[in-house]
Amino acid sequence: MNELHLETSPYLLQHANNPVDWKAWNKKSLALAKDQNKLIIISIGYSACHWCHVMEHESFENKDVAVVMNNNFINIKVDREERPDIDAVYMKAVQIMTGRGGWPMNVVALPDGRPVWGGTYFKKNEWIDALQKLQELYLTNPETIMDYAEKMHQGLQSISIIPISASQEDFNLDLLKNLIEKWGKSFDWEFGGMARAPKFMMPNNYEFLLRYGYQTQNKKLLEFVDLTLTRMAYGGLFDTVDGAFSRYSVDMKWHVPHFEKMLYDNGQLVSLYANAYKRSGNPVYKEVIEKTLHFVEKEWLTQEGSIFSAHDADSLTPENKLEEGAFYVWTKKEVNEIIGDDFELFSVIFNINEFGFWEHDNYVLIQNQSLEEIALQESISLEELTRKKKNWEQKLYQTREKRSKPRLDDKCITSWNALMLKGYVDAYKAVGTQKYLDIALQNATFITSKMWCDEGNLFRTYKNGTATINAYLEDYVHVMEGFIVLYEVTFDEQWLHHTKQLLDYCFDEFYDENQQFFAFTSKKDAQLITQHFEVEDNVISAANSVMASVLCKMSIYFENNHYKKTASQMLQNIIPTIDYPSAFSNWLNVLLHFSDQNKELVLCGENALMYAKRIHQNYFPNCIIAGSIDDSSIPFLKNRFVENETLLYLCQNKTCQKPNSQLEEIISQLKIN
Secondary structure (H helix, E strand, C coil): CCHHHHCCCHHHHHCCCCCCCEEECCHHHHHHHHHHCCEEEEEEECCCCHHHHHHHHHHHCCHHHHHHHHHHEEEEEEECCCCHHHHHHHHHHHHHHHCCCCCCEEEEECCCCCEEEEECCCCHHHHHHHHHHHHHHHHHCHHHHHHHHHHHHHHHHHHCCCCCCCCCCCCCCCHHHHHHHHHHCCECCCCCCECCCCEECCHHHHHHHHHHHHHCCCHHHHHHHHHHHHHHHHCCCECCCCCCECCEECCCCCCCEECCEEHHHHHHHHHHHHHHHHHHCCHHHHHHHHHHHHHHHHHCECCCCCECCEECCEEECCCCCEEECCCCCEEHHHHHHHHHHHHHHHHHHHCCCCCCECCCCEECCCCCCCHHHHHHHCCCCHHHHHHHHHHHHHHHHHHHCCCCCCCEECCEEHHHHHHHHHHHHHHHHHHCCHHHHHHHHHHHHHHHHHCECCCCCEEEEEECCEEEEECCHHHHHHHHHHHHHHHHHHCCCHHHHHHHHHHHHHHHHCEECCCCEECCCCCCCCCCCCCCCCCCCCCCCCHHHHHHHHHHHHHHHCCCHHHHHHHHHHHHHHHHHCCCHHHHHHHHHHHHCCCCCCEEEEEECCCHHHHHHHHHCCCCCCEEEEEECCCCCCHHHCCCCCCCCCEEEEEECCEECCCECCHHHHHHHHCCC
16 A cells, blocks of 8 residues: 555545555655655546546556656645645646646646646556656756746746736626627537537536526527526436436537536536526426435435535446446447337437437437427327336336446535535525425535634535545635525524624635735645636636625625625726636626626515515526514614514615515516516
8 A cells, every 4th residue: 555545535545555656745745755856746636537547547557657656756646626726736737838638637846846747648658758758857957847847837926916907997797798799609509508529517607698698688698598408408418317417528419428426516507407497497407406406415415414526437337347437328228128118209208319329339318309399299298208207217217226336435525515505505496395405504504513613714625524624715605605595595694694704714814915816725724836816717616706706795794895895806807807708707797796787685574584485486696685584683684674574675776765565566676577
């Protein structure tokens, strides 16, 4: 065994028996590199990563490779999910060097950590050859490698700096029109999403497009969002048999995924589908919500309320060979035996034909027509077809459960748990299922009791009853977002007070006065080779864009102008840097917080929660909701409660209408027609 057997990360433990003398990222390992004046190999991945497993098998389990690595380098393995700060810094370096990035990510650095070479997946011979050449260069011509490292380091530091805008003007939402027009040139009007492969879901993209389409009544944009969400739900990307999405599809039609299921994707997608369901009432969206949350509860939710991270892409075939997607795919013969007399109808729905074929006689189930269209074509009632589909899926599930399951990543990550918490709350808002709120409360209690330290900081990860690693900005902002939506459906003010406590902690430990953004890493943590300010929205929204959104909402609840001013300055700094909107879509959502269409609704009185539940069934993305069933100390709610009455206060641009007791009248005023 190498030193990784001392770790708790499932990804690191997967490498504990490699002949490579792997070490974890820590002071001791970094000091060893300096003491021995050796180059460092920094190899970064995650447990559900298919190509990480491939490179491990080809190279890191190979004794010849291990000899080269062990004799000449200090070898450090990093779980990117545990240490997103390390991942972010070295990913920037790899992108500068190669023009692209991904995982596995492999970087060679000087003993002080400055990168000199890197890339993603390498075949065994390529890997050995590169390492030998780098070692030879380091021994024979160290000045060259030192000079490159210094230039790379300067480049990394320069791209971390965002110019501070001196503009004090009100935000002009007209810029959104030009950005949408530019963005629209990449839309795929056949299958939804962007017109390229691979296809990632990018939930924040469609949250923004949904909201912008609704607030501007842009029917074409809303049509595109609906097309995308429907096609994603139809595709093999979504596991129709047991719920939940895989990470992305390798093709244009959302058909064949990389089969890993990640908590962060599914938390965000439940929120997205919940909002889309509230706007459209599309039963496909409700089916996605219910199947996904059933999967999460069944497979990932623990008794103490924590939620596991992922299922691997790979699983064992009947021949005991580890293979990507083995758990999820079907042969025509298998399906025929399971479905029986309904096989032909099943094949029409799920395309057991050329459209649904993958490889090696395997099919990945995919719809390309609605059940309504198929029912009409096949002269069967929609109710009967829906019943049959549900029955077929149950039969497939029972068969599939006998297969070897994908490996489970059973660590809990604070930010991902918070994204799923929010997903459960948003689903509760949309469909009203009490269990969803109960699970959200259970998870929030887990976060406050297990992941929040007495010193005020959060922890990042939790496994085997132990919380470890000081949390990053990403963890704080998503917990705050989760607590805010939890307040909206319970009016339990502890969630707002918790949010304010965490927010003020972030100002103390993460805010950089010079950059006027929040750093990704706490001031308490050892600094890396360069500071990281996460500002570009990726599959998960940038920590700073989420922070700006939290600041906007909390500025209203606590009537705190400092919060609003900070969010406004962050947005002013970002706007000039926006080139392609998909990388800034959550910032654009924050920009909509400054729209004249924004409203606030206060509900006070004994029926406040009942009225709120009715409000939450509607899609009102431009409305912030607050409420109480008695007197409140929250500044925005002060002096609004009247005994024996339930009153609603609709506010806009810091002006509130007279209190109103007519719920339907308020709902009508909130709608954008």
